[in-house]
Amino acid sequence: MLMFTFVTKNSSSRHASRLLTCGGPCTVSIMSVFMDLNLIQNQTEDRSGLKSLIETAAHLGFSTVAVNYVFEPTTKKKQNIPSPTPINELIDQLPIVQGRSRPIRVLNRLTIVMSDSSHYRPTAAEYRRFDLLAVYPTTEKLFHAACMTYDVDIICISVTEKLPFFFKRAPVNGAIERGVAFEVSYSAAIRDATMRRYTIANAIALVDTCKGKNVIVSSAAEKRLELRGPHDAANLSLLFGLSDADAKEAVSSTCRSVVLHAERRKSAGGIIHTTKTSPEETPPTPDDRDAPAAKRAKPLETE
Amino acid sequence: MCADLERIPRTLLVSERSSFQNQKNQLSAHVGQHHFNYKVSVLLPECGSAPPLLDAALNGFSSFYLIRNLPVYMLLDQDFLQTAVHQGSVYGLSFGCRVDEDPCVALMPNGRLVLSLDKDSFELLGFERKKYRFTKRATSRYVVSVNFSDSSMTPGGRGYQRLLTGLKTHLPLVVDFLVSHHPGGTTALQPLLSRYDWSEHRPSVSTRCLANLPCPLLTSDLQSCDPHSVLDWLGAVDADVSCENSSSSFLSTMVCPEPKTTASSALNVSVSGFLNPHEIHHLIQELRSYLDQSQLASWVALTVHGFTDSPVSWAGDERSVLWSGNTFYSLLLFKDDTYQLHLATGAHHTCPP
Numbered sequence: 001m002l003m004f005t006f007v008t009k010n011s012s013s014r015h016a017s018r019l020l021t022c023g024g025p026c027t028v029s030i031m032s033v034f035m036d037l038n039l040i041q042n043q044t045e046d047r048s049g050l051k052s053l054i055e056t057a058a059h060l061g062f063s064t065v066a067v068n069y070v071f072e073p074t075t076k077k078k079q080n081i082p083s084p085t086p087i088n089e090l091i092d093q094l095p096i097v098q099g100r101s102r103p104i105r106v107l108n109r110l111t112i113v114m115s116d117s118s119h120y121r122p123t124a125a126e127y128r129r130f131d132l133l134a135v136y137p138t139t140e141k142l143f144h145a146a147c148m149t150y151d152v153d154i155i156c157i158s159v160t161e162k163l164p165f166f167f168k169r170a171p172v173n174g175a176i177e178r179g180v181a182f183e184v185s186y187s188a189a190i191r192d193a194t195m196r197r198y199t200i201a202n203a204i205a206l207v208d209t210c211k212g213k214n215v216i217v218s219s220a221a222e223k224r225l226e227l228r229g230p231h232d233a234a235n236l237s238l239l240f241g242l243s244d245a246d247a248k249e250a251v252s253s254t255c256r257s258v259v260l261h262a263e264r265r266k267s268a269g270g271i272i273h274t275t276k277t278s279p280e281e282t283p284p285t286p287d288d289r290d291a292p293a294a295k296r297a298k299p300l301e302t303e
Numbered sequence: 304m305c306a307d308l309e310r311i312p313r314t315l316l317v318s319e320r321s322s323f324q325n326q327k328n329q330l331s332a333h334v335g336q337h338h339f340n341y342k343v344s345v346l347l348p349e350c351g352s353a354p355p356l357l358d359a360a361l362n363g364f365s366s367f368y369l370i371r372n373l374p375v376y377m378l379l380d381q382d383f384l385q386t387a388v389h390q391g392s393v394y395g396l397s398f399g400c401r402v403d404e405d406p407c408v409a410l411m412p413n414g415r416l417v418l419s420l421d422k423d424s425f426e427l428l429g430f431e432r433k434k435y436r437f438t439k440r441a442t443s444r445y446v447v448s449v450n451f452s453d454s455s456m457t458p459g460g461r462g463y464q465r466l467l468t469g470l471k472t473h474l475p476l477v478v479d480f481l482v483s484h485h486p487g488g489t490t491a492l493q494p495l496l497s498r499y500d501w502s503e504h505r506p507s508v509s510t511r512c513l514a515n516l517p518c519p520l521l522t523s524d525l526q527s528c529d530p531h532s533v534l535d536w537l538g539a540v541d542a543d544v545s546c547e548n549s550s551s552s553f554l555s556t557m558v559c560p561e562p563k564t565t566a567s568s569a570l571n572v573s574v575s576g577f578l579n580p581h582e583i584h585h586l587i588q589e590l591r592s593y594l595d596q597s598q599l600a601s602w603v604a605l606t607v608h609g610f611t612d613s614p615v616s617w618a619g620d621e622r623s624v625l626w627s628g629n630t631f632y633s634l635l636l637f638k639d640d641t642y643q644l645h646l647a648t649g650a651h652h653t654c655p656p
Contacts, residue, residue, distance in 0.1 A: 033404060034404070099399075099401065245443060248403070248443065249443065252403075252443075253422070253443060
């Protein structure tokens with residue numbers, strides 16, 4: 001039997017997917033899980049640091065993490081976008097998430113630090129190697145462009161300095177309509193007291209403008225001590241002005257929306273991808289009614 | 304605008320004071336409505352060891368069963384409905400499922416089955432849900448509640464068939480299930496136990512004898528001691544947290560509420576497992592008779608804790624999954640047949656009755 005995942009480019013819906021089944025037993029993917037979509041890959045360090053980060057994340061209860069490659073293009077010399085290391089080279093066996101029987105899922109993410117509009121190239125082939133795409137705009141014009149036009153999944157908010165621009169309702173609402181999420185990272189707040197003030201102030205300004213929608217909270221951790229558990233991260237985001245429900249969603253269902261948005265972005269526009277599982281005896285007829293009319297088997301014509 | 308953290312409610316506490324002589328006292332209703340009990344802690348001041356009848360009551364909680372990998376559609380099995388649900392009281396709760404991450408299942412003695420599902424599972428199941436009260440955008444949790452005594456939920460009814468198809472084919476949920484039946488035991492649960500891997504468990508009892516315990520002077524008047532500080536103190540005693548607040552200790556600043564006295568000895572007994580409200584009721588009666596006979600003790604405290612991951616709150620009403628907050632109630636019994644009952648729950652849960 002087949003399981004369909006139908007991913008749509010419906011810009012007015014916040015959740016970018018629906019699951020349709022067509023009869024027979026199906027596998028259930030439990031989707032309200034905790035995710036941390038920002039674990040910094042420090043390219044100068046060896047791999048053991050990242051391995052211990054992923055193990056800590058699994059121990060804390062995160063079911064999905066994303067390894068973040070930060071790319072900061074400068075005009076002085078031409079730089080190549082880093083290519084992601086395949087996960088099986090980083091870790092032999094992915095650790096099991098605490099309290100579940102499944103291993104942690106590791107995605108690859110690219111963050112482009114933009115100070116000029118030429119830094120983001122929509123047609124670059126290198127972006128396809130990553131599962132998630134994020135931008136970090138440093139000026140108001142770039143922020144507006146990122147919210148309204150760029151085909152990205154996440155827009156990062158500055159947490160280490162005073163906001164260089166104010167958030168306006170129009171681009172923020174435009175981004176929310178398109179399904180793009182805003183990310184607030186908390187590890188800078190753990191490291192330093194001044195950064196803590198900037199993080200909280202900037203996050204409050206964001207939440208004021210976007211009313212708590214489409215906000216994700218992630219760690220941007222480089223070391224395992226900078227990671228916090230999902231409930232702790234949700235509690236911390238109460239300080240940013242998020243409500244109880246929004247805070248919980250910021251580490252679970254909004255992250256899920258972002259990952260599905262990324263899957264949609266990588267595919268052509270709308271696609272059905274099917275996974276064939278082992279054939280079993282399917283129950284007869286009732287499900288045929290669900291299939292669209294064109295797919296019903298036509299009766300054989302006999303003379 | 305800055306986040307006003309003081310505004311965020313964290314807990315709800317309802318306190319009630321009444322007497323056993325009063326015909327209209329609601330103690331048995333409260334005890335009976337708290338379906339899923341994880342732990343019972345009893346504090347007996349001025350007591351070195353429990354008398355035989357009380358000891359028998361504490362050790363006499365009946366066993367419960369853990370069924371591994373039970374497909375949830377089996378809870379709609381006709382034999383099971385006839386032998387367990389419609390006769391006696393059956394209590395069932397999914398085990399090892401976190402209420403904000405996994406689908407959770409609860410079966411209550413009044414014949415209600417509650418499924419707490421996430422968005423994808425709910426859409427797969429294809430059954431209608433109850434309106435969720437605690438968030439405006441109810442995208443996080445979907446609660447499906449059915450009552451087996453409804454006409455549409457009798458075997459063969461429309462609702463029954465739809466739910467059965469949903470659980471069998473669209474969403475084949477499999478959970479570990481804690482179940483107990485009163486008064487039937489294994490015979491009533493035979494339809495389930497005979498088909499799946501199960502193990503029987505007895506509630507575990509632990510006893511601690513405490514010497515020179517500072518106790519607050521409790522009277523049956525609610526104004527004598529602030530309920531919050533009394534509950535804090537009871538919790539500290541149960542968790543073995545020091546209440547001395549000495550300057551050399553940084554770990555605990557808890558203190559015994561004033562006015563206080565010192566009990567030369569006290570007994571703290573905890574029973575934990577999947578406990579039956581009927582037996583808790585029996586224990587309360589035994590505690591009453593112990594208090595009547597005892598010369599030294601003027602009060603006895605009993606605290607009953609619920610499960611953190613139960614999908615229902617008091618009396619089977621809904622609970623919020625945003626923050627934790629298992630329900631619990633504390634009963635303080637006094638010599639003159641009066642009692643104080645404190646019912647507590649987390650924020651955004653249904654208020655205790």
